[in-house]
Amino acid sequence: xxxxxxxxxxxxxxxxxxxxxxxxxxxxxxxxxxxxxxxxxxxxxxxxxxxxxxxxxxxxxxxxxxxxxxxxxxxxxxxxxxxxxxxxxxxxxxxxxxxxxxxxxxxxxxxxxxxxxxxxxxxxxxxxxxxxxxxxxxxxxxxxxxxxxxxxxxxxxxxxxxxxxxxxxxxxxxxxxxxxxxxxxxxxxxxxxxxxxxxxxxxxxxxxxxxxxxxxxxxxxxxxxxxxxxxxxxxxxxxxxxxxxxxxxxxxxxxxxxxxxxxxxxxxxxxxxxxxxxxxxxxxxxxxxxxxxxxxxxxxxxxxxxxxxxxxxxxxxxxxxxxxxxxxxxxxxxxxxxxxxxxxxxxxxxxxxxxxxxxxxxxxxxxxxxxxxxxxxxxxxxxxxxxxxxxxxxxxxxxxxxxxxxxxxxxxxxxxxxxxxxxxxxxxxxxxxxxxxxxxxxxxxxxxxxxxxxxxxxxxxxxxxxxxxxxxxxxxxx
Amino acid sequence: xxxxxxxxxxxxxxxxxxxxxxxxxxxxxxxxxxxxxxxxxxxxxxxxxxxxxxxxxxxxxxxxxxxxxxxxxxxxxxxxxxxxxxxxxxxxxxxxxxxxxxxxxxxxxxxxxxxxxxxxxxxxxxxxxxxxxxxxxxxxxxxxxxxxxxxxxxxxxxxxxxxxxxxxxxxxxxxxxxxxxxxxxxxxxxxxxxxxxxxxxxxxxxxxxxxxxxxxxxxxxxxxxxxxxxxxxxxxxxxxxxxxxxxxxxxxxxxxxxxxxxxxxxxxxxxxxxxxxxxxxxxxxxxxxxxxxxxxxxxxxxxxxxxxxxxxxxxxxxxxxxxxxxxxxxxxxxxxxxxxxxxxxxxxxxxxxxxxxxxxxxxxxxxxxxxxxxxxxxxxxxxxxxxxxxxxxxxxxxxxxxxxxxxxxxxxxxxxxxxxxxxxxxxxxxxxxxxxxxxxxxxxxxxxxxxxxxxxxxxxxxxxxxxxxxxxxxxxxxxx
Numbered sequence: 001x002x003x004x005x006x007x008x009x010x011x012x013x014x015x016x017x018x019x020x021x022x023x024x025x026x027x028x029x030x031x032x033x034x035x036x037x038x039x040x041x042x043x044x045x046x047x048x049x050x051x052x053x054x055x056x057x058x059x060x061x062x063x064x065x066x067x068x069x070x071x072x073x074x075x076x077x078x079x080x081x082x083x084x085x086x087x088x089x090x091x092x093x094x095x096x097x098x099x100x101x102x103x104x105x106x107x108x109x110x111x112x113x114x115x116x117x118x119x120x121x122x123x124x125x126x127x128x129x130x131x132x133x134x135x136x137x138x139x140x141x142x143x144x145x146x147x148x149x150x151x152x153x154x155x156x157x158x159x160x161x162x163x164x165x166x167x168x169x170x171x172x173x174x175x176x177x178x179x180x181x182x183x184x185x186x187x188x189x190x191x192x193x194x195x196x197x198x199x200x201x202x203x204x205x206x207x208x209x210x211x212x213x214x215x216x217x218x219x220x221x222x223x224x225x226x227x228x229x230x231x232x233x234x235x236x237x238x239x240x241x242x243x244x245x246x247x248x249x250x251x252x253x254x255x256x257x258x259x260x261x262x263x264x265x266x267x268x269x270x271x272x273x274x275x276x277x278x279x280x281x282x283x284x285x286x287x288x289x290x291x292x293x294x295x296x297x298x299x300x301x302x303x304x305x306x307x308x309x310x311x312x313x314x315x316x317x318x319x320x321x322x323x324x325x326x327x328x329x330x331x332x333x334x335x336x337x338x339x340x341x342x343x344x345x346x347x348x349x350x351x352x353x354x355x356x357x358x359x360x361x362x363x364x365x366x367x368x369x370x371x372x373x374x375x376x377x378x379x380x381x382x383x384x385x386x387x388x389x390x391x392x393x394x395x396x397x398x399x400x401x402x403x404x405x406x407x408x409x410x411x412x413x414x415x416x417x418x419x420x421x422x423x424x425x426x427x428x429x430x431x432x433x434x435x436x437x438x439x440x441x442x443x444x445x446x447x448x449x450x451x452x453x454x455x456x457x458x459x460x461x462x463x464x465x466x467x468x469x470x471x472x473x474x475x476x477x478x
Numbered sequence: 479x480x481x482x483x484x485x486x487x488x489x490x491x492x493x494x495x496x497x498x499x500x501x502x503x504x505x506x507x508x509x510x511x512x513x514x515x516x517x518x519x520x521x522x523x524x525x526x527x528x529x530x531x532x533x534x535x536x537x538x539x540x541x542x543x544x545x546x547x548x549x550x551x552x553x554x555x556x557x558x559x560x561x562x563x564x565x566x567x568x569x570x571x572x573x574x575x576x577x578x579x580x581x582x583x584x585x586x587x588x589x590x591x592x593x594x595x596x597x598x599x600x601x602x603x604x605x606x607x608x609x610x611x612x613x614x615x616x617x618x619x620x621x622x623x624x625x626x627x628x629x630x631x632x633x634x635x636x637x638x639x640x641x642x643x644x645x646x647x648x649x650x651x652x653x654x655x656x657x658x659x660x661x662x663x664x665x666x667x668x669x670x671x672x673x674x675x676x677x678x679x680x681x682x683x684x685x686x687x688x689x690x691x692x693x694x695x696x697x698x699x700x701x702x703x704x705x706x707x708x709x710x711x712x713x714x715x716x717x718x719x720x721x722x723x724x725x726x727x728x729x730x731x732x733x734x735x736x737x738x739x740x741x742x743x744x745x746x747x748x749x750x751x752x753x754x755x756x757x758x759x760x761x762x763x764x765x766x767x768x769x770x771x772x773x774x775x776x777x778x779x780x781x782x783x784x785x786x787x788x789x790x791x792x793x794x795x796x797x798x799x800x801x802x803x804x805x806x807x808x809x810x811x812x813x814x815x816x817x818x819x820x821x822x823x824x825x826x827x828x829x830x831x832x833x834x835x836x837x838x839x840x841x842x843x844x845x846x847x848x849x850x851x852x853x854x855x856x857x858x859x860x861x862x863x864x865x866x867x868x869x870x871x872x873x874x875x876x877x878x879x880x881x882x883x884x885x886x887x888x889x890x891x892x893x894x895x896x897x898x899x900x901x902x903x904x905x906x907x908x909x910x911x912x913x914x915x916x917x918x919x920x921x922x923x924x925x926x927x928x929x930x931x932x933x934x935x936x937x938x939x940x941x942x943x944x945x946x947x948x949x950x951x952x953x954x955x956x957x958x
Contacts, residue, residue: 082722274833
């Protein structure tokens, strides 16, 4: 029988003496999650049209894997700053995207029930990046779309391999193993409110300083979970009660607002939900293609120019990718050795390279699905839309999704909106840069800095706008 | 007519006329100069304020021409734009335009645009990029020649050096060199022209028509003018609410960013590709695919402009003769690309009612430009393959990064966006990584029915420039 491969089929396992165990464990974890998603006794939203590609026994051939693309830069930041003209908006959003927030949104606690405020990047399109700076010098910018689930699994079987990989990927032999471990026990709340262990002291800590403030090895944003994306794909195959327009078409935003699954302010989730929904409307079954993952498509940086305005060749490396190069998990950008300049002295498409977001805007992300018609299966109808959408009162491009019981947009509270925008950083804090950027841009940013809407945001309770599984997951991680 | 609250009064005597209205003349000439002696050039440049055709004048000209005013035949319209080096020479900070592309010669960005710098005949570097580009338009070729000569003499006397000159001519039937009707889908800028009462720049439908809120009389999607001119509201995600003002330094008000691309077209290569690939597809698909069928798939329209999504079997005069039908269609009903493939040029650059990799369909209007291009070179006839012909592509916007770059680099040259991994824009696009370009025909499940790839190039970018087209007041101030 085929196994579910690790994302991109990346070959870490063969570097471990527990290779076979790792291969089987990853397959088992994916299979177990799919089983839960598809089991009506464990998931009341289980969909008959969502299938498990590897374990399917219908005998019907799958279609070829089909990529669904989206842009790697967070649309929600573009929207949040959408009341500014494009150049100002882009600069503000680029800066905001590099803030590492520390909020208690993962639903984790210390033993004394103190919520844990853990760091994460404000980059929610399954593409995260870290800019390696020394003062104003930019040494390297690293992009990752690797799911945390994979790294937790890897660490649970072979922590030393994870430690080795961290040192390799971050180009730092000095990373202490203990930095990657929890120094105390960590708990989550069970359905009945009891605290149950999530991580033991000494377990791998996905939010360590080396995966947040000092590096990016895998995804950290609370919404950037591979299994949440699987759940979203499953939810998309349900028969949501959205009426088509005069041409018989379903608007993706309306579908998102009705379903309340995924992030309405993301580029990715509406495309995924709608893409899957379109197949399900035709009675087709859908699965995520093996190896299940979130990927960067190959891209170029032809617009990266040296201080003397010559193209910088060899600056971009795809460090982790599938053997055919089509599915990229990790990319690094650095000035080639011996060039005598650093990235901050370069321009990207004519602007000084200051932020990873400038590059992320040029990255196309993808996941791959397959579809087929399995006889006897039809979409499961959902009777009512569980949610509806509203426009933010002061950020008119930013949308929120609220439970139907809220009733109407005028009953949405300020706290509701703070929950929706939980990951928009207290921003901007920094003084505007003054190195050769347009004067009006500086003026625009200064204006924003002085506006009342930049009051510090208070930490908020747990509400994640991205797709969260509708079942409690018992067997993730350790 | 339906005019939305907040639609601005356009300063029509200040905005250059080619930006929002377009010369649309039979003949146009581009003259590129360097400012070798800026102080000496300033008085002449300042004098252009009285000769540049404003929006007000071009609007009037277009109305008179439509009404048959014979004077319009010999009327010469003039517009102008500066490169960053040109602004620097005038002691204005070119970097204040705040757009990365504007900072560079187009040749420096060749790698980013999928071009080959060695093909460039203009704009390879700063030295070969005009500091000043004059656009002259006229219905009569000889009159244009005389006007061009006069401007060159005057400019020469003012110390400017001509480094580029090229003439464009509309081709019969308003087609481009490959034979496809061009310039059909334009958005319509919102905003009011002076008058009593003020009149909308883009003619509107009757208010009783519910589409009048979003569409102009000819089916154009209405777009807030800050998308093209600084100082006005831009297009937000909500199409009926004015977005943020396109800001800039004081001297940018009523100005616009102009991208000029010289695109050489190899008609024989294009036709050869169509013939060979159509034959190949006929064999592979088991049905007859003609050159015309494949060409329509590549363009997204039949030669007469009929969109394939409305008429997949062939051109339809009832559609091509109706400006509204030519413009008002979408792809949502063809989300799987069965009528119009994902790689079709017009679908790539304007996916209309589809959610894209960049967000909801309403965002797509934020990327649109106002295109003012005109073909150059002789009409193709067998035996004239070696002659240089193509398109002088000209497009106005307020953000190269979010408009030209996004359409060109992230969509046309990207085989994976804006919808599916189904190919490049096979008409105009290049491969972002320098590889072969491809198109894929998919079945409704997304399986590839056929894929065809090529390294042949029938549109070869041969240079251009990123420019700023200022207000008329900008020129007046040069006198001071």
